[in-house]
Amino acid sequence: MNKHTDAWQILHVPDKPPIPPGQQPTVNVLASVIEPKIANTLVRRLNQIAPLENLRHVKRVQKKYLEGGKTQLAVILCLACENDNQLDSMQHDVREIVNAYRLSAFITKVSKSAASSKEEWEEQCKLWPTSYHPPTYNIDGITGFSEEDSQLVFSFMRFAVELAKSDDGLMVNAAVIVDPSVKQVIASARDEICSWNTCNNKSSIQTSSSQQLEVCITRSISNVVTDDSLLSKASTNELGRFTGVSCLYPWRWAEQQLSSPNSCYWHPLRHAALVAIESSAARDRLLFHGSREIEDKSFDMEHKSPSTGSPAKRQKLNMKNVEDHAKLDTLAEGNSSVSARPYLCTGYDIYLVWEPCTMCAMALVHQRIRRIFYAFTNPNAGALGSVHRLQGEKSLNHHYAVFRVLLPEEVMV
């Protein structure tokens, strides 16, 4: 597809901040090397008398490969006492087992909490094997991308980066909403904080996305080859290029110069993600205006919840939501003229050049985006890991998966 593929990379941005290697909290356990033939009996018995209640992620048995092709099994007997390093803290029935099988117990460390990323998990297993369960929601990509999917992610990100470039060498944020099931661009937008063109025909629908994508990529390649002025500008003032990126400097709008004085309006909140959401909503209204408003009501149920309602009541509301969702599905199926009406942006991905600010990230929660891909972190206002981490806010009613896409430098030129 392109020759720079090796520099591209997709990283999952987990729900919890990653713990630096070697700094994961551990607890002490008592363990012992055992004969393989007694392993089953022993594990069953130990699980009964000394279950590892708060260490469900920790495997009871460790299998070690020794030199000469031999393996060695070790089993966790029980938790070790915090203050007391001695083995006599062992509970009575565990001690009986130790004596019966003539085990020699030793103290070792295991990871205290379940790994939240593959990297953390690998780190944990150096101490003692644990199991790793990627986040309970089932979103493609968390456990890795196929070559084909990766290439698709890279081309949509390239599209977003090209969209973010301006003729004067400055960059803005750009957003591309994609329906991955059909590999189609649903909406795309640039920041409109300096020029909000209200006269725009917002309802223009993009259908031939793959063609657009190709046009865009071709254009970018020719740009790189021919446009020398762009190159030199970028190298002299890298940072200055980015001062117009909405999500990077959201509070700076009042200082920013108007790009063109006679543009219709400017708007401090028209960040690329919000404009893209607006445009996908317009597409929705236009394509599916026949299917009644009723369907929209159910998702608004969860939109704001009054705090003074009793927990029982809230639960009822949630159950009602579930019911409405089910109803929605049947409605969509029953209506042959509208085969697959999107439920806001459910199932869609968004590509952003910069990590979105808090406002944009929350708007994407509201609009039910499935996955977010961004290329650059946003240390000033980023809400997907830098300043806040909305993907890990448990109270929210929707959670997307977040990925960072690393690009080769020349893509930005």
Place this chain on the structure above:
Amino acid sequence: MESPGEDFSPDTLAFMELALEQAKLALDSLEVPVGCVIVEDGKVIASGRNRTTETRNASRHAEMEAVDVLLKDWQKNGLSKLEVAKKFSKCHLYVTCEPCIMCAAALSILGVKEVYYGCTNDKFGGCGSILPLHLGCSEPLKSDGIPQGKGFKCIRGIMASEAVSLLRTFYEQGNPNAPKPHRPLTHQATH
């Protein structure tokens, strides 16, 4: 944040009444009933209500609607960016439900002065419930002079029960367009 109490000034209550009016308009249009007004120098200069259903855009909350009205008006009158920023810094927002994280972030970006709200929003609230965005950043200026998140004063609990009862009405009336057999839970909910 000030704790809820009943000693709100008549003005405060009057503005919240107007916000509730907006919420009722939303309810009449089958939208989640949340409404707001923006006040400058004791005068209402904009109002807004939730329009997420109509627009199919889940970011069209009351606050965003009202802000759009202001930005259009002010620019029609030829105000510069700095003048607009100055105006926002004098504005008070009255909204029936605690601004969500998105709206609270937006209000911080715009630099509004004070926010008065009714009920809290413990799923999405951006003024203390989930994130305390109203507090702004501890250091308003980074070492390199980049302005960071501005905070705003928050007063909560104004006519909260009215705001909640509107939301409850919305949830309980269920979906008037939905076929009846699909709504057993809405009947239970009225008890």
